[in-house]
Every structure is written in structure tokens, then in C-alpha cells.
Amino acid sequence: MxxxxxxxxxxxxxxxxxxxxxxxxxxxxxxxxxxxxxxxxxxxxxxxxxxxxxxxxxxxxxxxxxxxxxxxxxxxxxxxxxxxxxxxxxxxxxxxxxxxxxxxxxxxxxxxxxxxxxxxxxxxxxxxxxxxxxxxxxxxxxxxxxxxxxxxxxxxxxxxxxxxxxxxxxxxxxxxxxxxxxxxxxxxxxxxxxxxxxxxxxxxxxLGETTPSRPLSAGPLFEDAIEAPPPSTKLQKQILDLLSPTPVHVNDLARLLDAPSGAVAAALTELELNGREPRYLAAMQLRRAQASARRVRPSGLR
Incomplete structure (x- = not known):
């Protein structure tokens, strides 16, 4: 005390x-x-x-x-x-x-x-x-x-x-x-x-302090650990241009790209398998969470 x-x-x-x-x-x-x-x-x-x-x-x-x-x-x-x-x-x-x-x-x-x-x-x-x-x-x-x-x-x-x-x-x-x-x-x-x-x-x-003598932070927050291969399709490239750390629903991506949601979901999965997940984790997590929620939601609720 x-x-x-x-x-x-x-x-x-x-x-x-x-x-x-x-x-x-x-x-x-x-x-x-x-x-x-x-x-x-x-x-x-x-x-x-x-x-x-x-x-x-x-x-x-x-x-x-x-x-x-x-x-x-x-x-x-x-x-x-x-x-x-x-x-x-x-x-x-x-x-x-x-x-x-x-x-x-x-x-x-x-x-x-x-x-x-x-x-x-x-x-x-x-x-x-x-x-x-x-x-x-x-x-x-x-x-x-x-x-x-x-x-x-x-x-x-x-x-x-x-x-x-x-x-x-x-x-x-x-x-x-x-x-x-x-x-x-x-x-x-x-x-x-x-x-x-x-x-x-x-x-x-x-705070009005002096700049520290050594540099801070090691790099970008969403830096990829391994260089991922370039997108293999036009759709994948369009998706990469739209995605960011801010979560977005796969259906919204499909609407913005005027593409079938199934094709967008497949392209997201392929991007993930090619090593793009660390950069776009937010979008991938949201898609999985919403898919899981749909599976456990009682049938009487919409």
C-alpha cells in the first residue's frame, strides 16, 4: 500500500x-x-x-x-x-x-x-x-x-x-x-x-519527445513472409485489387466484379493456397465464419 x-x-x-x-x-x-x-x-x-x-x-x-x-x-x-x-x-x-x-x-x-x-x-x-x-x-x-x-x-x-x-x-x-x-x-x-x-x-x-536513436517496427503489418506467385487468372487479379485487411463478404466481391459468387469463392481459395492468405486473412476469415454460422443457424431463423 x-x-x-x-x-x-x-x-x-x-x-x-x-x-x-x-x-x-x-x-x-x-x-x-x-x-x-x-x-x-x-x-x-x-x-x-x-x-x-x-x-x-x-x-x-x-x-x-x-x-x-x-x-x-x-x-x-x-x-x-x-x-x-x-x-x-x-x-x-x-x-x-x-x-x-x-x-x-x-x-x-x-x-x-x-x-x-x-x-x-x-x-x-x-x-x-x-x-x-x-x-x-x-x-x-x-x-x-x-x-x-x-x-x-x-x-x-x-x-x-x-x-x-x-x-x-x-x-x-x-x-x-x-x-x-x-x-x-x-x-x-x-x-x-x-x-x-x-x-x-x-x-x-x-508527446514532444525526441526521435528514438534506433528505427522502430520491422516492416509492414501485412507483409507476406514468402513471395507469392502472381495471379493466374484475370478474376484473381481483379480480386487482389479489391481486397484489403478490412473484411468483405464474398457476395459483395461478386457483385462488385459482376461475377458468379461460386467463381469468386473458388478464386479466393486458390489465392489462399498460393500463399496469399497472410495479406488477405480478414476476407478469408469472414467468408469462413459466415459459412460456419449458416451451418449452425436454426432452420427457423433467417
Missing amino acids: VASCEPDYPPLLAQLDAPPPPIAIRGDATWLKKPTIALVGSREGSAAALMFTERLAVDLGAAGFTVVSGLARGIDAAAHKGALASGAVAVLAGGLDHPYPPQNLKLHEAICERGAVIAEAPLGTIARARDFPRRNAIISGVSRGVVVIEAALRSGSLITARAAADQGRDVMAVPGSPLDTRARGSNALIKQGATLIESAEDVIAA
């Missing part, structure tokens, strides 16, 4: 008008004295957003930042995993002995060993829905800035962003597809003046 007047208390949190008088810390409190940045977002993050978050956390850790998040599923968990090697901090809504959610217990223990976990609630407290907004305000309170990655219009991540703005912290957001409801909140933040973020360099620049 650390009081706000003690040296181990997070320095940025102590600067708030009404900081939590005592907080509980498990792990190494010195991680909170380094430059800190919060990464938050959807609990149901897309594959692209999860990969981007983990890479962003790795790059920020390499640049000397401690990455802070809330131990939730999705974006939070990806941020913690990316930051484990360089120091991760998790903020809990309940007591230190009741981390939530249960599926992140192993991640919680790893953060305790390689970073720090903090909580305002006393030991024995089980997190309730009303406790999470307070936790979100602590996430922003211990951080120099908050990066929002995939947040719906009504989400806890936007509560964190509002708390950050009220506390005088920098608010940043990663843009998402206008077709994805998970990105509408983060896109709205950009419209309202949040800094648009595409890389760790953007975060560092927004």
Missing part, C-alpha cells in the same frame, strides 16, 4: 487535483516513474487491431516507454503482451487479489513479475461495473497520454479518453475503417481533435 505522499506513489497520478489517497501496487513501482503511455481499446478487437497494438507496444517499449492498460480482453491484453519485455503496467478495477477477467490470470502474473499491477480498491474487492470508470481515470492519470485503438461510440475506452482530456493528458487515436462499428468511437475522437496515430514515431512526436 502506497500513500500519495510517499516516494513510490506514481508521480503523474500525484499531480491530479484529487488523487486516490492510497493505492496498492504489486511488482516494481519504478516502472511508473519512467515515461508512461496508455493503450486502450475494444474488448472485441479485430485481428488487424490486435496485431497493430502489440507491435505499437513493442516499439514504444523499445523507445523507453512504460505501456499502461487495463488488463481487459482484446486491445488491453495485446498491449500488455507487447510490453512485457520492456515493462508493462496494469490497472485493476477490483482488488489486487481479484484480477479481472479470469482468462487473463496468467497475463496478470506475468505483469506482476516483469512490471507492476496497481489498484485503488482494497484487497478482497471484486470488480463491479461501476468501478471501471474510476479504473479508467487512473489509467489516464498515471500516463502522459492515451492512445485509443478501435473503440465503439459507447465504450469504456472513450471514458478513458475523456478522463485524459480532463486531466490535461494528450489524447491520440488510431483511425479505423468507417465500415467497422468498432472504430467509430476512435474515428470520432480524431474528428474532435485527437492526434491521429499510425506508428510509435507518431506517439513520440505528439
